[in-house]
Amino acid sequence: MNIDFYKKLKLLFAHMRKIKLFFFILLLFATTLVFSQNSVGDKISWNAYTQIRGTTNFNNYHNFSLRRLKFWAKSTPEFSKHWSYKVQVIFMSGQNEVFFLQDIYGQYRWKNSSVRFGQFLPQFSLQRHQPDYLVPSMERARAVSFLIPGASLGGRDIGIQYNLTALNGSLKFNVGVFNGYGIKEYRFDNSGYMVSQNLSYEFNIKQSKIKFGYSVIYRDAQNTKFPLIISDSITYSGSDFRYSIYGIFTSKIIDFQAEYLSAKLEDGNADGYYGLLTIKPNDKNHIYLVYDAYKSDNSMINDNPWYLGGYNYFFKSYKIMLTLETGFQKSGNVYENRTILQLQLFFH
Template sequence: MKMATSYQRKISILLFATVLFFFGALPAKAQTAAQPTDQITWHGYAQFWTNTDFDNSYTLSLRRLKFWIGSGPAFSEHWSFKVQALFTSLGSEKFFLQDVYGEYRNLSGNSSIRFGQFVPKYSLQRFQHDYQDIPLERAAAINITIPDGTLGVRDIGAQYTLRADHKRLEMNVGFFNGYGIKEYRANYTGYMFTHNLSYTLQSAKWQWKLGYSVMYRKAEDLSLKYLLPDSVLFSGNDFRCDIYALLKGNSFSIQAEYLNTWLNGNRAYGYYALTSIKINKKNEVYLSYDKYNDLISTTENNPWYIAGYNFRFKGDNNLVLTLDTRFRKENGSLKNLTSVQFQIFFH
């Protein structure tokens, strides 16, 4: 077993070195804002963190080492692509291929079709990048009840996007395999449809956004971790929906989502509310309430109360130090989980 683990680590390191060599050999610029002459761009960042419950749990790990390569403005008028890979301590530093997709869009940019392996458009917080203005962890209901939350987050399929009313209105319709990307099945008879609709109002000082998402899956022997007991393989009708709202200003934001899941009529649900205040370009505080109720009889489903602080060394997301602490009741007593994370971008 130890020999296998050592061999896997060597393969992971070799793959990592290959990816770095590949990125370095590309005629591209790694930068926050792509230049009009760039055909290909690449980016990456690392997050190191430690957390403790001040009792018997202490962790120090590489939370994420993520790289992605994509088409730049000069690549094509109609076509674009993205390839993204991830390394984590949780995944034993193995190379994990996340996004691999192409996209075709019309000249006005009002409509496009994406195909390949990617995250189906569903939820507000899931599409707020994990290196930006969100707590260290997305809400439990987001992580678990989005279409492929515990199935690898991504799925394989196609998605059509239409933007109207000066791009304030956005509609997405997708068709996918429906079993995620953690396993490959040669004979899978299920399928999944997704739909998302949002409307955004923008002014010089404020942004308002309202939206909803729905999903239907014909499931076949799916292991839905943290939603159903580990011993259960779910087959049948899986219907989910989500509504959300966002109000964001130059120094203040508040958002909330409410998610429902029906598995053959049995309901799980969750919701959160999150607010953040930017004191200045470098300092930000946030508060959140996170509630999730699963279909596992042995869990308590008590909500988390969360407070956090972000310090941006240069006023952007290149170098960020985050302190996050959260509380909830477990087995009649108060549990605290406190985390510290350092983030660095590679440009």
């Protein structure tokens, strides 16, 4: 009897999550309609999109999921000459179907400089700062996802960052100071810290662009877990040094980017790199190939590289896009497959 009761209770909570998701989507449309007809709407920009996917290995795994439902609001240039802000939340099947606050920050701009403060993504890595909906492949490379400062800590951090743009926008410099323990918890007695620095330079060659740069961070970690680098049974305290070297070439026909990332702890190391080639026959059809390599001192993570290939069809630019991707990774003596079909849809 008790077992049946708990089963019914579990089904009820699952149903409530679906109802909550429905009303959240309804709220997106309602707020967009209200503010578009109000003078306040001139000072606020609303955006939302979702990625719905099906995944299979053609053997023993088949799954449908909501990869992400993301909603953000930010100020427009009409809001203020110097001040701006952004708030962003996300809903994911992989995060127990709960809403998660990602960004909430303010920014002050003057001349070619700005200062950002609050909860946001420290400027580290090339691909991590490319929006999800513009990355050609289904996921960012493992080296990026695993080695950004907040990889297993909620992605973002709380701090302050200075940004400089020079040489007519070609040179970008960023330096920041952060808590260093992510956003999954808040510590009232934190004694650690993290500093980050990024530098990039971009230039044109006829109708093509080349950009290259680097990112570094140093963290004095205190009682922090890094399961994507060392064993998840270790709570680590000590120095944490990471860096990224990257480059990207973009043109009308092909794009190519590559990046190498490394993390060095006192108890272990990890590094990885990727290469992403995108071929663009026309505006509607893009084909991409990815080589994704990653190695760490956590023996539970498969160190063999992924070989990926995919196809993007743009119904309406990136706002309505269908993607098919398949890839292989060696596990033991066999190569395992992962194939994903995903629909990306913008609400506003």
